[in-house]
Amino acid sequence: MDGKDIDLRLINIDAEKALLGCLISDEKLVNKCIDKNLKSMDFFENGYGFLYDLILTLHENKKPIEPISLISEVKKVGGNIYASAITEMSLTAIPSNINFYIDEIKRLSWKRNLKDRLESVIDELSSADDSEISEHIEILIKESKNTDEIKNMFCELAEVKRVDVNDGLQLGFSELDNLTNGIVFGSLTILTGEPSAGKSTILNQVIANNLMNGYKCMIYSGELTSFNILHWFMRTVANESDLKQFTGKNGIYYDVNSHGEHEIRNWIKDRFYLFSEDNHASIENLTGVIDYLAREKGLKLAVIDNLMTIENGSNEEIEKQKKIAKALKLLARKYKMCIILVAHPKKKDRTEKYHMHDVSGASEVVNLADYEFLLTRTVSDNDDITRMIILKNRITGNQGIVRVLKFDVTRKRFWINRDELYRDYKYSQINQISFEKINDEAPF
Numbered sequence: 001m002d003g004k005d006i007d008l009r010l011i012n013i014d015a016e017k018a019l020l021g022c023l024i025s026d027e028k029l030v031n032k033c034i035d036k037n038l039k040s041m042d043f044f045e046n047g048y049g050f051l052y053d054l055i056l057t058l059h060e061n062k063k064p065i066e067p068i069s070l071i072s073e074v075k076k077v078g079g080n081i082y083a084s085a086i087t088e089m090s091l092t093a094i095p096s097n098i099n100f101y102i103d104e105i106k107r108l109s110w111k112r113n114l115k116d117r118l119e120s121v122i123d124e125l126s127s128a129d130d131s132e133i134s135e136h137i138e139i140l141i142k143e144s145k146n147t148d149e150i151k152n153m154f155c156e157l158a159e160v161k162r163v164d165v166n167d168g169l170q171l172g173f174s175e176l177d178n179l180t181n182g183i184v185f186g187s188l189t190i191l192t193g194e195p196s197a198g199k200s201t202i203l204n205q206v207i208a209n210n211l212m213n214g215y216k217c218m219i220y221s222g223e224l225t226s227f228n229i230l231h232w233f234m235r236t237v238a239n240e241s242d243l244k245q246f247t248g249k250n251g252i253y254y255d256v257n258s259h260g261e262h263e264i265r266n267w268i269k270d271r272f273y274l275f276s277e278d279n280h281a282s283i284e285n286l287t288g289v290i291d292y293l294a295r296e297k298g299l300k301l302a303v304i305d306n307l308m309t310i311e312n313g314s315n316e317e318i319e320k321q322k323k324i325a326k327a328l329k330l331l332a333r334k335y336k337m338c339i340i341l342v343a344h345p346k347k348k349d350r351t352e353k354y355h356m357h358d359v360s361g362a363s364e365v366v367n368l369a370d371y372e373f374l375l376t377r378t379v380s381d382n383d384d385i386t387r388m389i390i391l392k393n394r395i396t397g398n399q400g401i402v403r404v405l406k407f408d409v410t411r412k413r414f415w416i417n418r419d420e421l422y423r424d425y426k427y428s429q430i431n432q433i434s435f436e437k438i439n440d441e442a443p444f
Contacts, residue, residue: 010112012104014092016048019101021093023055024086027065029098030055036102042109050079114140165395169301169338172209172423173405175416179390179398183371185300185336187395188329190366192345192359193375198386198407199342200224202375202414203303204236206340211271212425215300218293220275220286222309229274234264236412237425243410254410267427273299282311283320287327294335304328306342307361318361325365341365345374356391356399370394386414 022029034056043049054073058065067086074081121136128136168184170177183189193199207217221229234256242260246253256264273293279285286304293299304310304324312320325341332339343365346358356372359365366372372392378385386405393399405414408421415421 007112007115010108010115011044012108013045013048015101015104016043016045017089018093019098019105020048020051020055021089021091022095022098022101023052023065024067024070025090025093026095027059029095030059030065032098033102036099036106038102038106042105044108044112051081169206169210169215170213172205173388173403173414173416173420175403176388176390179396179401180371180393181396183338183340184395185338186333187338187370188325188332188368189338189340189371189373190343190359190369190392191340191373191375192343194345194377197375197377198405198414199375200232200305201236201407201412202388203305203340203342204233205413205420207233207272207301207303208237208425209423210301211268212427216271216273216293216298217301217303218273218275218290218299219303219305220281221305222281223306226274226277232412233268233272234261237264237427239424239428240411240422263428267425270297273297280311281309282313283315283324283327284313286310286324287331290328290331290339291335294331294337299335300337301340302328302331302337303340304342306344307365308344321361322364325368329368341369354389354391366392 019033023033033052038052040049040053040056043052051070051074054070054077055065058069058073063069067083070086071081071083117140121133121140124136125133166181166184168182168187170182171180191199191203203219207219210217219229224232235254238256238260242257242263243254244257246255275281275286275289290299290302293302307321307324310320310324315323328339328341331337343359343361345354354374354376356366358374359372369392371390371394374389374391376387376389378387384407386407388403388405390399390401403416405416406421407414411421413421413423
């Protein structure tokens with residue numbers, strides 16, 4: 001191809017070089033190229049296509065794929081390549097991006113081939129009759145469909161790997177976990193409830209339980225400041241020995257002492273993330289952060305509190321809700337993680353019974369959810385009762401079930417069974433270090 005005919009938009013030499021570097025760095029990646037049917041003719045740079053064929057030959061002959069053996073193979077066929085060139089390829093490669101390199105090379109190869117066919121048809125237009133032109137057009141239509149992309153859109157059902165359908169996270173309330181089998185990986189959960197019903201406290205306990213079990217978590221709150229999120233979390237998590245009694249203008253209250261705060265901060269470091277309140281809470285920003293943390297940090301639980309505080313952008317409110325619900329469900333499935341989305345309930349009379357579609361906004365939000373939990377709180381002169389209702393449970397089918405939650409003011413915890421009230425989340429076991437006794441001052 002002459003220089004004037006080269007369309008730089010249809011070439012990515014860097015991707016071709018990086019792919020070869022990946023194969024030299026990790027020869028097991030050759031199997032990915034074979035699985036995706038990558039051919040030497042897909043390379044624009046003939047020299048790179050030639051090296052790719054030699055790498056395949058080494059692989060087929062069960063010889064090591066590394067600089068010395070590759071240089072030897074090049075010399076056997078009368079070629080020449082410097083070791084520094086091979087080393088440079090390895091340095092530019094990021095093995096985790098191998099699928100991108102393969103797809104990029106194949107996509108551009110397909111486009112170059114299609115461009116050549118179009119140019120050939122145009123050259124023949126002046127001499128071809130109508131039937132020949134129609135035939136050429138039909139061929140072009142067929143060739144314009146990237147069969148490799150289509151092949152990637154389906155799979156053999158018989159080859160789907162078995163997974164544990166009950167594998168997931170625990171809520172931390174044994175009766176609820178027994179009814180739901182926890183919340184499975186790849187699921188979207190809706191938590192709805194009346195104002196002041198205790199949603200934030202429940203979420204803190206769910207997060208703490210999963211941090212204790214070794215899973216990384218993230219939270220976004222559109223209503224609380226960063227410090228309030230941290231303070232309320234520490235207050236719920238702290239063991240009784242790390243709570244100190246204070247006297248304020250409204251009477252006696254409890255807060256975390258300096259020892260407890262220090263240990264909890266160490267415990268959550270690089271394990272519990274917060275969407276920064278300084279950033280716009282757009283759909284793109286929120287999903288971008290979740291995607292990054294899941295991909296780079298192994299995030300397994302994301303809590304979005306709440307649906308109404310996410311920015312609309314150019315979307316109408318209902319369209320925004322549909323879009324965020326779909327995006328969150330896709331992320332949950334892609335990374336086999338759990339996402340909890342807090343949503344406001346529709347206003348109802350106290351005598352009316354709640355239904356799963358009594359979430360304010362788009363019905364698609366509930367339709368996409370695998371679980372839906374409702375918190376209600378009934379306050380009277382004699383009682384203050386909180387109930388958790390399972391409104392939807394796609395996994396085990398146990399729904400429409402109510403459990404009464406007791407609340408302990410000192411521990412700032414809900415509980416059904418007493419062990420949940422006194423649970424030690426084991427934050428003090430991260431670093432076994434000693435602390436010098438200091439006098440705590442009232443934080444307020």
